[in-house]
Amino acid sequence: MAIRKIAVLGAGNGGCATAADLTLRGYEVRLFSRSDATLLPIIKQGGITLLEAGEEKFAAPYFHSPHIVPVIEGVDLIIVAAPAVAHEYLAQSMAAHLRDGQAILLNPGHTGGSLHFANILRRCGNKATVRLCETVTLTYICRMVKPAHVEIYRRTTNLRCAAFPAANTDDLIDEIQSIYPNVTVAQNVLETGLSNINAIMHPAGMLGNVGWIENTAGNFLYYREGVTPAIAAWIEEVDKERLQIVKSLGLKPTPFIDIFYQAGLTSAEARASGSIYRAIHESEPNFKIKSPACLDHRYLHEDVGYGLVPMAEIGRLFGIVTPVMNSLIRLASVANGIDYSREGLTLEKIGLADITPETLPVILQHGF
Numbered sequence: 001m002a003i004r005k006i007a008v009l010g011a012g013n014g015g016c017a018t019a020a021d022l023t024l025r026g027y028e029v030r031l032f033s034r035s036d037a038t039l040l041p042i043i044k045q046g047g048i049t050l051l052e053a054g055e056e057k058f059a060a061p062y063f064h065s066p067h068i069v070p071v072i073e074g075v076d077l078i079i080v081a082a083p084a085v086a087h088e089y090l091a092q093s094m095a096a097h098l099r100d101g102q103a104i105l106l107n108p109g110h111t112g113g114s115l116h117f118a119n120i121l122r123r124c125g126n127k128a129t130v131r132l133c134e135t136v137t138l139t140y141i142c143r144m145v146k147p148a149h150v151e152i153y154r155r156t157t158n159l160r161c162a163a164f165p166a167a168n169t170d171d172l173i174d175e176i177q178s179i180y181p182n183v184t185v186a187q188n189v190l191e192t193g194l195s196n197i198n199a200i201m202h203p204a205g206m207l208g209n210v211g212w213i214e215n216t217a218g219n220f221l222y223y224r225e226g227v228t229p230a231i232a233a234w235i236e237e238v239d240k241e242r243l244q245i246v247k248s249l250g251l252k253p254t255p256f257i258d259i260f261y262q263a264g265l266t267s268a269e270a271r272a273s274g275s276i277y278r279a280i281h282e283s284e285p286n287f288k289i290k291s292p293a294c295l296d297h298r299y300l301h302e303d304v305g306y307g308l309v310p311m312a313e314i315g316r317l318f319g320i321v322t323p324v325m326n327s328l329i330r331l332a333s334v335a336n337g338i339d340y341s342r343e344g345l346t347l348e349k350i351g352l353a354d355i356t357p358e359t360l361p362v363i364l365q366h367g368f
Helices: 013-024 035-046 068-072 084-097 114-122 166-179 191-195 195-208 210-216 229-248 258-261 268-273 276-281 298-317 323-336 358-365
Strands: 004-008 028-032 046-052 057-058 063-065 079-081 103-106 131-135 140-146 149-155 159-164 183-185
Touching: 004 013, 004 068, 004 131, 013 028, 013 046, 013 057, 013 079, 013 140, 013 149, 013 210, 035 063, 046 068, 063 323, 079 166, 084 268, 103 114, 103 166, 114 131, 114 140, 114 191, 131 166, 131 191, 131 258, 131 298, 131 358, 149 268, 166 183, 166 358, 191 195, 195 258, 195 298, 210 268, 229 258, 229 276, 229 298, 229 323, 258 276, 268 276, 298 323
Parallel strands: 004 028, 004 079, 028 063, 046 149, 079 103, 103 131, 159 183
Antiparallel strands: 046 057, 131 159, 140 149
């Protein structure tokens, strides 16, 4: 099916970059945000200013609204470009209004995102035959430089994408590639979810820099200055635990440094060095990105609760011990006063509470 009408859910960094880019490429884009304050600057200036490679362009999406139903009505593709903490609200809000044949792209799916989204849709009584897929990470490395102005630093390359259930992957990814040629096919949504680079690196970076963040309100370069050799060592241990989980699922064990390089986030020389510290420290697309101003941020809420928690939960299902992941989850929970192991994506929330390791591949391939 040719994609012409696209709904973009979320008007933050990723949502504005997506809406502006696709509008400028000739698609009919409808933009949703439940925050009037987020939409107001876009409404006032009549669209979104997009900065990329030193060039400034202006994009006026076809329609924008704080109401989800008119945004998704009649579109071919719904792109969810919102933090994982918003997935439950979005799935609940659209469940009764989806139509047969519509496609949903979680951009990105984080870890277990498609399973979570599908589980909520079925619990909310969705009857439409929709096709759901997810990417490993966002299609753009980008930041809002001010309201209604977004800068794209780099477009992610070799971006793995899979459908849930995986039986739909080939046909659906062909459609996604028509708008994002940089997308490549992954085996299933746990190959994508367990390649969640933000979950691998952000919790260690946030917790290792907690004093600096609180004392300076994040006034430092997060990747360039915040990731030190010691913090990189924590990241490496998280990656080792993740790779054990990946192997237990029979998936290809791709190290973090290779995923990071394949996404276009570091140099071939840094990758060849085998040093995670060097790969992150020398990441040109991330060079200008400053630290979050506080711990109340998606680098913990999302990347711990919706990243490390489901990874550790899936590991537990397969008998994999994850002491470093568990330590970061606990430290983040104490720091923010949130029990991420309960509030995050547990096996129950992603629809896998009562399964065995033997039945998981069947669910990934054919659905619930």
